[in-house]
Amino acid sequence: MKNINRFLENSHRTDLRGFNMDLYGRKDIVFEDNHPDLRRQGAKPEANWAPPSPGLPGIFILGHDTNVADVLTLTLTVEGKDYPTVDALTVTRHRWTPAWTDTYYRTPVEKDVYPCAGTLCLREKKCITRRDVFCGEITLQNALRETRHVKIGVKMPFTWDEQAGAYPFRCTVATAAAGGAYQVEGYAAVCIDGKPGCVFETELAAFSTVTFRYGMTIRPEAVEAQQAVQEVLCQKDPFQANEDEFNRWFDTYVPRLETEDSDLLKVYYYRWFVVYHGIHNPVEIIKDHKIPRSSIYESRYGGWFGGPIGLPVPWQIEEAKWMRRPEFLMDHMTNWMENLVLYQGYIQFSPWAIWHAYQLHPDKKWLEAHYEDLKKYMATQVDVDDPQPRITVGSWGTGAEYQPSFYQHTDILNGGEKWDWRCDCEGHDVLGGFPVSKLYRLDEQTYTIVSLKGCEALAREIGQAEDADKFRRAAEKLSGIMLEKHWDEKTQMFYDCEVSQNLKCDEAACYDSFAPFMGGVAGEKYHAAFEKLMDRNWFRTDFGATTAAKNCPAYWPDNCIAGPVESSPENPHYYPCSWNGPVWVYANSIVSDAFGCAAVQNTSLRADWLNYFTAVTEMHFPGGDRSTPLVTEQYRPDDGASNSVINDYFHSSWLNPFIQYYLGVRIENGDVTFDPFTTEDFTLSGVMIAGKEHTFRQWHDEEGNVRREVSPKP
Template sequence: MMLLFFNSTTQGQVLDKQLMLDRFDFWQNKDWAWYKENIPFFESPDSEIDKTYYYRWEMMTAHLVYGSPETGYSSTEFIDRPWWSGRYGAISCPAGHQLYEFRWLKNKRFVQDYASYWFNTLGAQPRNYSNWLGDAIWQSYKVNQDKKFVLGLKKQLIKNYEGWEKEHFVEEEGLFSWDGMHDGMETNINSRQTKDWFAGSPGYRPTLNSYLWADALAIRNIALLDGDKNTFTLFNQKAQTLKKNFLEKCWDPKRNFFFHRFQNDEEGGIKANTLTYQSGKYAGDLHGREQMGFIPWYFRMPDAGFESAWQYLMDPNYFFSAFGPTTVEKGDPLFNVAKNCCAWSGNAWPYATSQTLKAMANVIKYYKQDYVNKADYFKQLRIFAKTHRKDGKPYIAEANDPETGSWQGHDVIGHSEHYFHSAFVDEVITGLVGLEPKETDSIEVNPLIPDEWDYFALDDVNYHGHQVAIIWDKTGTKYNKGKGLLIISDGKVIASSPVLKKLAAAIDFKPTLKMDRTVNYAVNNETNQYFPRAMSSFPGIGNNIYQKINDGQYWYYTST
């Protein structure tokens, strides 16, 4: 696979990049030049977080796929492409997480190719699973401010949203409905009460309704960029109506949480338009809380007044565990930690952990509440970092035991080794370091680091076309750039504080050089279309010689 770079620098403003890479011995992809050209570098006093940060970048290189000269780059979820994946192995379920991660690569071609892939590639399957593609594309714009690119996707984003409405919007309720399987949440506590225990029955869920509220806002904001008042007004109204209906109909004030709401009558006495455990076998049970109930805060969807949901996250009687929040509260009558894949009734799920971390950071920064604080955030982030281990080495799979951290039963060969269905880099950059991208000519930093830290550095971030570094140097002697919290842009300090606090500064958009659009005609993902062309007298039963030899991937991991 050919990995290109663009408008990047091998030298940071603060950190020695090679020294940062040499700190760890887990590397299987040792393309040092690519890392130096493309990723922001990070250093902190916590080696576990640092190790996982760099591992996540290496893991991403294993999932980047050069699909074709027409499509460019996309990403896989499973390194070994499963039959249910779309063209070139992409699956829409984790695409929001993946785009949030890719937006920090200095070569914006990666994130832009992948964003475009979903709407311009035959077989991409953008609505096979619930996702927040529109929001992720808008959030990527807030990092690189490529107005031409994001406006070029406006029509496709509108068409995609209309597809969601046609397929899943229930007019009389004003909400979107789907089952848990298509959230990537098979065998959950709601599906297990229905005839189809694996997929479940349709319902109004915190997932899809939050995602499409955020997508509507994204389309509204993109429309504003080119003065499209009609589209702005239309999608602003869609977002307002969806939010109103969701907050009114999916919140239970008795249990202080957002829940799945059944669309139809189901077996066992479950009634349409009731929340989890308001009807059926477990009617009246005061449990039923699922981790997905935190998702609305990922997008800052709830108004003030719903923060009481967060009282349960850090409580070991509910969601808190040694190796990640459980997908269902522990006292639930259907709570179960499964030893097999595709079961979300108790296991810790990195996909949801990432969502919870971002939601948690938003609650701490933007809502008045006393349920969670920055010490809690760091505790959860560090747990997530340490969960990325197997036999002492960096690793991630589909799910883990929340009490032991074991991946057993969830990482069989060829299934989910080094699985790309979550985010971590973005949580470090936007949560821990606190860089909150803006669509305006500004930069804001609001760290959630521990009070006892004497230093950290995030270096060589491509933000609005500038080379940005953010450092905390309590004494001024660690990096010799100044004392306290500093924002550095293109070598100049543009904001500083002697103490940890929210910092903001003006930063304009700096146009970059034209992107390198070099193509690779040798990748040959398309059978008999490009060269080289491979032939074999016997490729093996059920094997495709083109896919095996010319699949556009380079396999770094010897364990897969």
């Protein structure tokens, strides 16, 4: 497939994306109470996006979320009558691709002019280039038998500087993920048909057509900004040029997949699109930015999480390691090694992911340069000379707020009832000094163990045998403790444990009950746990696994806490990131990987893994529509409706389990294995492993036998 841009085309999305400059087009979260038509029509894919509008109205991203909205809007005047371009024009046709959008609008019906339709058609094609230049092309078509005077103005929320021929630009970028607040100052150049200016006027003859281009960019100096805009506007076809550049990026960085499964093909290239637009280099815009090189964001939009966040960093590394060229991956891992801003925040297993990435893109000099950084991080997680299980204080630091296992034993803490959700950070800090629950958590224990295993392997790569042995012994000791302490023989499940009395949270099985299978820490002896994963009375849904088992007294499928104590379905406690039941994509990344590791060992699990992964893939199609794949944070378990407001949210992994398990391409200690779980025909080509390009092909011969081929041969 050559044209990925057109393959991802749809008519629902309305966002516009450059490298550091974006128009964010998400509507409010879709709930029944403010969308009563959903009861009759169901959730539509277009409900995820604001309607198309000319220019750049709405939330403006420049490196990160900014305090500027409606940064570039258009005014339309026909024969002295003003038409609001955002609210008054009717959208009659719309196309979206990652590289450009193309939209037709029509003026409102005026019964005294023509009672059946508006009489002016405005078409706008627009893009933001990889160098953050906005370009728009407007075509006006007169649908009357008379000449009309038409004027279009380009407005910015600043004062035009006549001498500079540009708008003095100033905005504040403030997000915790960026390390604070920054001021961006410079000039926003606006050009029409290559010349500085903000008004286009024409006498539009009967049934005639006129086209002009306009553009905008932001640079430190006005002349520099004008030149950047003019270079784009004078291109023969800037939109095709932007499409060509987008497709070149995919040719350069993405292994090519061929398969007859259209769902998998669509999600495969969509998830690479998520990687593509998760990569930014904000220091190009914000000179004093605390991250001096490119990075991968959790989200472009958001006052807290609009940038790199520690929780998903290992999943992002696992996804990006499959890039054919590693420069963006190496920058991301270097940022983590240097502990920039929030890179090492939350709980995570980045050393394990870095080891996996290193096997595809080995760089011994880089590893030697950052080895002490790696050791320094592990020293904050565990004393390798005396390893003890980590205690998790409250659910906030895990990124899994209100996970029910924290509350099964709250009666021990407060002398009151079990399941008191107030015994957490919010209850302590906001609601009145409640005690904060503590757990020995399965995901945090597992993350520590696999991180130690990753450090061991990386240490051996550069001859640090003594350190490697320490990492190994610590991992072995912690593994033994976890498997003995957290496994429940009666129910055949792993559970988190309460700290003070070492009580299992055996009424609160959660997604991290499957974390011990990551990296093969828990072996075949424990594989009966996956029967619960596939049981619809426990975790199974049509869209992946729930974050908490459905038989847990604190389970609730929506984005709130609804009991069993101190809240109820009639009087819920709303919280936008509740992990007490909704299907979180992050949680399903853990389950996909853990289940896949187990199915590598135990082939009898592979059919169930494929069934489960099909459900995770289905989660990417909002409303069931195949044209517009989308990943957000979390979903309702019963109907797959999104519970989240942020689109293309990059805090999960789909590409890695798809390639490693579904397609069966795995690398361990330098050895390449080709062992697909699927029996379907496919070809994955252009996979770079240690500098060599590989192709993996599976097909059926004339007798119906499955054949496999790796080129070059391992």
